[in-house]
Amino acid sequence: MFKNYLATALRNLGRNKSYAAINIFGLALGITCSLVIFLVVKFELSFDAFHTRKDQIYRINTHVVFNGQDNALPNVPFPFIEAMRNDIPQLEEATMINYVGGGMVSITRDGQEPVRYQEENGIAYVEPRFFSMFDYTWLHGNPQSSLTEPRSVVLTETQAIKYFNDKAPIGKVLRLNNTYDLKVTGILKDFPANTDFPFTVLISDATLKEVFSEENRTNWINLNYYTQGFIVLPKNVTTNTLAAQLKTFAAKHMGAEAARSISYVLQPLSTIHFDDQYGNYTGRVVAKETIWALALVGVFLIITACINFVNLATAQAIKRAKEIGVRKVLGSSRSQLFWQFIWETSLITFFAMLVSVGLTILALPSLREILDLEIYFTPLQDPVVIAYMGAILLAVSFLSGFYPALILSGFNPIQALKSKFATHSTGSLSLRRGLVVVQFCISQVLIIGTIVVASQMEYFRTKSLGYDKEAVLTVPLASTQDLNFETMRSELMSHPGVAKVSFSNLSISSTGRSRTGFSYARNGAVEDFITDVKFGDEQYLELYKLKLLAGRNYLKGDTIKEVVVNEALIRQLGFKSPDEAIGQRISLYGQVNIPIVGVVEDFHVTSLREGIEPCILATYNRTYRTINIKLNTVQLKEAIAHVEKVWTKQYPENIFRYEFLDQTVASFYRNEQRTSSLFKLFAGIAIFIGCLGLFGLIAFITTQKTKEVGIRKVLGASTAQISLLFFKEFAVLVILAFLVAAPIAYYLMNSWLENFQYSIPLGAGIFLVAIAVSLLIAGITVSYQSIKAALANPIKSLRNE
Structure with a gap:
């Protein structure tokens, strides 16, 4: 029996090569995406799971x-x-x-x-x-x-x-x-x-x-x-019990007063990779919500591919009517025909799986580069991957094949042999339309997501950060021992390609931050506050073009004698305007009565995920570890070579390194850039698979409406009018899909944008672009079959009764 099923399936696929190719490629794309996403999810969930005592x-x-x-x-x-x-x-x-x-x-x-x-x-x-x-x-x-x-x-x-x-x-x-x-x-x-x-x-x-x-x-x-x-953690000790013990332990060694403000939280090793609050040594944290969202995209793409198969298979049913009629007349039962089509679907799915293995192998090198993940496809060495592929093979075969097999095996043999059967005999048209709506709903969610992520990335690129980051080179100092800052500045500026030079503890925006406490007396009481600190020489503000709102820049000095603060700090201290802060005094690092001499406009010291924190700027050359160099872009290459020469002269036993500040800022959004690339890739694949499904449905509908089209042509309908008739039907499906997709996409993307203190608004324009793109894609997809039907000879269309 199996041999007969296999031989029949191969013959049918051989006779319908284009149908088989579309189905195999459509399923292969869905399976490939699912397989790649599975590898990524499996990799992310496996972090440090190989330790024997990971749970303790x-x-x-x-x-x-x-x-x-x-x-x-x-x-x-x-x-x-x-x-x-x-x-x-x-x-x-x-x-x-x-x-x-x-x-x-x-x-x-x-x-x-x-x-x-x-x-x-x-x-x-x-x-x-x-x-x-x-x-x-x-x-x-x-x-x-x-x-x-x-x-x-x-x-x-x-x-x-x-x-x-x-x-x-x-x-x-x-x-x-x-x-x-x-x-x-x-x-x-x-x-x-x-x-x-x-x-x-x-x-x-x-x-x-x-x-x-x-x-x-x-x-x-x-x-x-x-x-x-x-x-x-010993098995008989709970985390809460230990946290209480550590509180007592801290009081013993730090003193009761210091320990009062301190508590301890025990974090399981298994959560370190996913917890952004504390971070990890790699600096790469992936939220579990992101992982499950990615897995859901993989499920959606598999579903889209299965829907595409169902639409194409039921559209093909009409062409196989006589075959089914003959089989039934010769004694085939409905169950035999049902399993025949299930095996045929399984064979297509198997071929699709083989194609997807090849596509996965071809795609992984590029994906490793895009995602910066060490993911590899080695199914023969990984039984989990083999099990997943087997589960996908069974699930896709059943999901894709069940409905078409049920419809095909249920044909009435007499009507099938006469090629006369009602539309409902080939399955519910409304169901197939519903499946297309689901496909385009998934596609439009991904289209909207792609537009939002791309727009947010453009916002990152173009938003003013409150300072000048163009053509600024940051170079680490190997040591400041025996370094004469002014001599080095003079040597660096001797080249016309170097416009300004400043020394500081950090560049103005970096992943590293220096935070400290300071105190300020107001309303008769001394209060403590937390602030970021940027130590830089007197050229620092000018090099980065920080805008002074009140007062002046601090004077040249080796230690902290006066400070400039940002707007966020004066708001923290309760001043209503920058001018009110000038002349006020704070205590910092044990130094009292340090005057505020200037207030600068707020600027971003980290990524746009975070809000602007209070910040103090001052001189303190003991902390300087970075050279900030403003270059003239016309002599960029020569200027960098000059900087390297001067730096190497000072540090002959060290390796010269540098980074452009705009590259540093761009690196803040590396994960978002990867997300953008993934959205574009998966949206494109979902749209392509959806178009295959749409192609199958329009092929079915044009076959069903052959006589209707013939009558319309006889009555004077033009090719354009008939084409528009088909397009309007599918435009309604796309709009229905949009009405479902829009609120889902809004919720998902609004949740994603909430991760950033500064983000784009989710305006109507984004959704209008999405629906316009979807309608354009649908129009292009249905145009071939609809025009072909419109151009058909009406006499041939009406001849067959």
Whole structure:
């Protein structure tokens, strides 16, 4: 029986090659999208799930209440973990990680000049306990002894080959930041891509005694992003119980007064990849809502492809009427015919699956680049992917084949042999129209989403940030020891391509922020506030063209003598106008009575996701780590070469790096750019699949209305009038789809825009463009079949009764 089903299915597909090709390609597109989305979702949900004790590992996050504001930080003080292990015995399995991220590594080979590598990330200080809590594979060395001594380092395999061209360079030495010689004592297998611990150079925690001063290592107040604490929670201890214990523990070491404003939240390892509140070491957080939304898009695209199949299959039913009539006359039962068509659908789905495998393999390299994800398609090595493909094969075969098989197997043999049967015999036309509405509803949601995301990206690109970011180069200073800022400024400005130079702690807008507390006396009481701080020399405001609203720029100086503030800060202090703030005095970093000499217009120090915070600007050359350089665009290349020459002269043992400020700002929106690319891709595919379904429906309707068209032509209807008749019918379907899609898209995209403090309005124009695009696509799709029907000879159309 199976052999007969297979042979019949192959013959039918061979006789209807265009029908088979459209169905196979339509299904293949839907399956490919679903498969790619499955790989992405599977990858995102797998982060750090390979650790044996993943369900017991927690990060200790600190919440500090300051001036009524809860500040959530993923850090603990430097001495916290060691003291906790001593004071709370059941928490002996705890470790501290200090992730410094970047640094310069120098390798000396056979007395030659050192080879230098500037690492942007991957450098961390860890304890041996780290490897008893987290699962990583040791290739050489061991977790018990390799990181016990100061100045010892463990490398990942790729890093070892990069530095020493050797998979096991045990005993060899590398130099970090031209300061510390570190001996290689172990080699680890590369950390997997699905981890939020992107470590490649792991230095012994004991080395920190040389890096941090005794004052820093015993400081219980200071919290920095480097120091994070992780514990293995005993099975008989709850997170709430432990949080209460830690509160008491903090009071013991910090004092009751300091501990009163501090609390601790234990965060499961499994949530770190998805929680934007605390972040992670990779700086890449993906909300679970985003993952499920992506999965839903995959389901929608599969449904769209199945609807397309149903419409084409039922449209094809008329051509197979005689075949079905003959089969029934020769004794075939309805159930046999039903399963015949189900097997035929399964065969088409199988071929579509083969095509989708090829498309997935071809698409993944580009998608890896777009999404910046290490996703690979290796079904033979991954039973989960095989199971998913099998489930998709069964589900699509049933969803696509059930309704057409039910309709085809139900034909009356006598009417089928005479080619006379009612429209309802080939399935409900209203159902098929409803399916097209569903298809275009999905397509229009994606079209609206694409327009919104693209518009928001354009808004990011064009919105004024309150400062000049064009042709501004930011260059990190390797060190400020023995650096004469004025001499370096003069040397840099000796080239005509360099317009202005300023030194600062950070560029005006960056992922890094410096925040601190300050106090101000008002209404007879001293109040404390939180603010961003930007330290820069007297050229800083002028270089970035910050607009002074009142007062003047601060004067040249090495330390904080006077400050300029933004509008947000004077609002925080309760002033009604910028002029009122001039001459007022604040206390900052223990210095009292520092005068406010100027107020600048608000500017964005971070991305447009966040609102503008209060900000203080002042001079303080001990903090300067960045050169801000305004270039003349006509001599850009020569100016950069000159900057590199001057910088290298000052730091001959370091690697010159730079970044344009507009590139830095653009990097804030990398995730949104990926979202935009995905929307465009999936919207295009959904529209294409929907058009195939529409093509199937118009083919069916034109066949059903052959005689009607003939009569209209005999009565004088023009080709244009008949074409318009068909288009109006489909325009109604598109408009119905829009009425359903518009509120859904509004809700979804409005929720997405709420992630940004500054966003575009969801105006009527976006929705009008979407419906216009949909109508245009529908018009192009139906035009071929409708014009073909309109041009048909009416005599031939009316001859058959």
